[in-house]
Amino acid sequence: MRIIDYYNYIATAACAFIGAAAVLIYKKGKNADLDKDKKAAEISANAARVILLVIMLIAAAVRLIGLGSVPAGLQQDEASLGYDAFAIAKYGVDRNGFPYPIYPITWGCGGGSPLMIYINVLTIKLFGTGVVKLRLLPAILGIATVYIFYLILKEITLSYKKSLFGAAFLAICPWHIILSRWSLDSNIMPFTLGLSVYLFILGIKTGKTYIYCLSAASYAVCMYSYGSATIVVPVHLLLISIYCLRKKIISIKQLVMAVLTFVIVFAPLLVFYAVNYLGLPEIVTDSFSFNKFTASRSGEVFLRFDSTLPAALYENIRQLLITLTIGDNDEMLCHFIPGYATLFEFTFPITFLGIFLGVFLGKKDIVNKTSENIASANKESAEDTSKIGSVTDEDKRLAMDAVFVTLLISCVLLAIGIRSDVSRMVMIFLPLIYFLVKGVSFIWDRKNTFAYAVMAVILFAAVLFVKDYFVGFNERAENIFMPGYGEAAKRAYEIAGDEKEIYSTYENLSAPFVLALYYTDYDPVKFADTVVYKDETDEFRVAESFGNFRFGLPEDYADYVGKDAVLILSGSELEAIDGVPDCTVENFGRYSVVYGSGE
Known part of the structure; x- marks a missing residue:
């Protein structure tokens, strides 16, 4: 302890x-x-x-100190x-x-x-x-x-x-x-x-x-x-x-x-x-x-009046008591x-x-x-x-x-x-x-x-x-705030523009598409016209692609380096591109941008 x-x-x-x-x-x-001179106190x-x-x-x-770096x-x-x-x-x-x-x-x-x-x-x-x-x-x-x-x-x-x-x-x-x-x-x-x-x-x-x-x-x-x-x-x-x-x-x-x-x-x-x-x-x-x-979101947020209600009520009351006392780890x-x-x-x-x-x-x-x-x-x-x-x-x-x-x-x-x-x-x-x-x-x-x-x-x-x-x-x-990914996405878009495909890792990431949108100042009209969601009916719609961004790497992603594609890889995925010729790697902490040296 x-x-x-x-x-x-x-x-x-x-x-x-x-x-x-x-x-x-x-x-x-x-x-x-209480009997003391309160005016003096x-x-x-x-x-x-x-x-x-x-x-x-x-x-x-x-x-305010370190507001941009912590978190x-x-x-x-x-x-x-x-x-x-x-x-x-x-x-x-x-x-x-x-x-x-x-x-x-x-x-x-x-x-x-x-x-x-x-x-x-x-x-x-x-x-x-x-x-x-x-x-x-x-x-x-x-x-x-x-x-x-x-x-x-x-x-x-x-x-x-x-x-x-x-x-x-x-x-x-x-x-x-x-x-x-x-x-x-x-x-x-x-x-x-x-x-x-x-x-x-x-x-x-x-x-x-x-x-x-x-x-x-x-x-x-x-x-x-x-x-x-x-x-x-x-x-x-x-x-x-x-x-x-x-x-x-x-x-x-x-x-x-x-x-x-x-x-x-x-x-x-x-x-x-x-x-x-x-x-x-x-x-x-x-x-x-x-x-x-x-x-x-009502089903995800509110209690349901069915057979699960007693257990859910008990859990909510227990959760409340923990929050009111020692906090929930x-x-x-x-x-x-x-x-x-x-x-x-x-x-x-x-x-x-x-x-x-x-x-x-x-x-x-x-x-x-x-x-x-x-x-x-x-x-x-x-x-x-x-x-x-x-x-x-x-x-x-x-x-x-x-x-x-x-x-x-x-x-x-x-x-x-x-x-x-x-x-x-x-x-x-x-x-x-x-x-x-x-x-x-x-x-x-x-x-x-x-x-x-x-x-x-x-x-x-x-x-x-x-x-x-x-x-x-x-x-x-770090798995919640995903440091380095936004900067990597911005750099990848600077290199690829709207012409080359950008393939992004999903390792230790949650909804990386929205970080890519924010860091690149992406045109929302273009996004709305091109976005493909994993599930349109999901409570939280997550994009699997928009424009030339693709979220999720192909199995043979190492073969895409230098072939009209830019990759965003995690540290553990860099090993697959060792020995790839004419390859440039720019590091942004836990994530790197990989592209052909001629680009």
Whole structure:
């Protein structure tokens, strides 16, 4: 076992012990630290700004340094997103030939949500294509998410210390660092979700209708971010709206206005779903398209109501519990490093403590709020309180807490109902980190030294993670990100042009055609006209050829060298061309381009 494996056992035991000790102190009524001068314990606004700046610089460093080389290469889904963005930006059609699709169907069944693609359309128009440019969007939005999370916590906890801890944890969290450094469509969801939650919390604080409408618009944009949002967001909004109506946090008029705003922003996607699931005909114009999927993923994603349901439910619940605790070592290596899970393997006892406090003990207001902060909140919201009736600041604090409770419930329901993985469950981790902060806050208010011990444990693990990520991640994930292949495909196309055949290996590759498309800036109209898929009806259509590219080597591929063909070979396949005369080999790491010396 590695150092981190031993460390996880020790740290888990320490976190469980500290959490239990804090509960025991609370039960016995020995909350000595609660009686201390909280004003002295709380840091100043100026100090908080300096600390926050340091946190943001750390967040930026671990998300931006070596962005084009760690991970090395491109994963097929990020190449797919990048290519459709390129095609729309430069040619006005996606790779399936549809002009400005509301929802580019990418692989045929989706797999690339529109928000990420269309934001990349803008960046490509401004800056062009490239690995760093493709990954810059999730990296920058990842950094922004740290700041938004700080603002959320500041509104709820009324404490600089606790808000800074939450921001610092998100800044060094393994899940969020890895997510921010490559361009899967779900990887911008923490930002869009965090922004939506923050605006809703501002609505609760101010009582202003236009802020609720802005939040509704932001939640609707979430629906364009990733498929799982189409389940989580409506359930979450339904639950929190019912709660806020009952507590008189929001009026019926305000709710109606927010719902109308949501529907207006969501309307184009609603039409797309109607075309695909309600039988409406495709709508294709020169300016926009509502086109149909070529296959459905419902069977691959959702549970089936047949004899397999009990076993599938059990497996999903088991998977959820593993994700909520020690993390799943069977996840794809593009999402985690073994030993570090998502939120570190040892934090779950304190996270569960926070969930218990938020779900079951929220009305007791266990997390202490200083009289100074309460007075400040009273002053800021006196005018808005009069508008909503007898709603107190404590009612608002509890409603803000309920935002995360209902979001967690919605994410749990999703996880039980689908075949989940880290990307599909992406919306669950912000509420989990919130409840971790809530658990640490409870400990902080019982015994300061216990909270600092937890922070020290997290900090040491974060240092180990950063070292292991930047030193060893490429080696672990090379079969996923396929380093060198894209460069080899680009060079092969430069040599062959559109005249000579290009034969590509399939060794240690997944859907190499889409990397070839992205790296060569291939004409999407030409691609749509010439592509031959292995199976047109497959959920994920994979091309076996397009133009002069052929994916898969002929058995006698060595005989093709120098005969109007260019080869892309893996290292193990180079042996077959030893001794071939007039042969040039250009190496790109694990892959090489082979062609006749006269070409």
